Amino acid sequence: MLGCWKRVQFDILTLFPEFFDSPLNQSMLKRAQNQGIVRFRVINLRDFALDRHQVTDDRPFGGGPGMVLKIEPLARAITWVRDQDDGVWVILLSPQGRLFTQSGAAALARQRHVLLVCGHYEGVDDRVRYYIDEEISIGDYILTGGESPALVVIDAVTRLLPGSLGDAESAEEESFQDSLLEYPHYTRPQLFNGHAVPEVLLSGNHQRIARWRRQQALRRTWQRRSDLLDRASLTPEDQDFVANLARESEAGTEPKDK
Numbered sequence: 001m002l003g004c005w006k007r008v009q010f011d012i013l014t015l016f017p018e019f020f021d022s023p024l025n026q027s028m029l030k031r032a033q034n035q036g037i038v039r040f041r042v043i044n045l046r047d048f049a050l051d052r053h054q055v056t057d058d059r060p061f062g063g064g065p066g067m068v069l070k071i072e073p074l075a076r077a078i079t080w081v082r083d084q085d086d087g088v089w090v091i092l093l094s095p096q097g098r099l100f101t102q103s104g105a106a107a108l109a110r111q112r113h114v115l116l117v118c119g120h121y122e123g124v125d126d127r128v129r130y131y132i133d134e135e136i137s138i139g140d141y142i143l144t145g146g147e148s149p150a151l152v153v154i155d156a157v158t159r160l161l162p163g164s165l166g167d168a169e170s171a172e173e174e175s176f177q178d179s180l181l182e183y184p185h186y187t188r189p190q191l192f193n194g195h196a197v198p199e200v201l202l203s204g205n206h207q208r209i210a211r212w213r214r215q216q217a218l219r220r221t222w223q224r225r226s227d228l229l230d231r232a233s234l235t236p237e238d239q240d241f242v243a244n245l246a247r248e249s250e251a252g253t254e255p256k257d258k
């Protein structure tokens, strides 16, 4: 959990405000709002169109398929928010942006006001970059609009804010927190269809459990996302464990991860 502002204001600029009706009012996001940890404001891009038909898109110069979100409504809406708070951090959701990660979420959790600009159709008039602070991509794939990426960012950031998670959840030991994937979890029953819960978890020995969990996190990360290990801070004991995994793998004696 990170030290950060008591409350974060998220503004979302979108052509589809109703998209957010349900997701912002469920589960952790609802609780965080009720507790005053976050505040959401959904801003309709159409309200910033210049003409009475509220046109917000147009055909691309140079030809080609699809429509492009026009610069005037985007610039007017962003400026409207900046005029209310020049400390607002403006993000354009874009597949061409910096890849969103857990450390990116932690950085955003330190902002007190974030405006998420959702593109749609073929995208936005590129001159919008004169009005934003950064571009964020949630992955190397193309979505229909910036609305789902905005929700991804809001969820990942909000759950890092103190008090947002209930008793049933914790952000302390989750995957990526320490550049490692998290250890596996089990709950009752102890035996299901012949598959038993690892004995150590039933031992009541907290030291053994903590060690087993650390080793499982190292093993999983090594097996599934070895790229993350370069960034993880490993103790000498961790390093020995990882070196041993590599030896086991070469010898073909490593346990299989299901």
Ligand SMILES: C[S@@+](CC[C@H](N)C(=O)[O-])C[C@H]1O[C@@H](n2cnc3c(N)ncnc32)[C@H](O)[C@@H]1O
Binding pocket: 092, 093, 094, 095, 096, 117, 118, 119, 120, 121, 122, 123, 124, 136, 137, 138, 139, 140, 141, 142, 143, 144, 145, 146, 147, 149
């Ligand atoms: C269909 S996409 C436009 C893609 C654009 N023509 C391109 O090839 O880069 C429409 C909008 O969805 C959002 N979007 C799509 N994929 C995204 C991703 N991976 N991360 C963040 N936003 C995305 C952006 O706001 C984008 O402007």
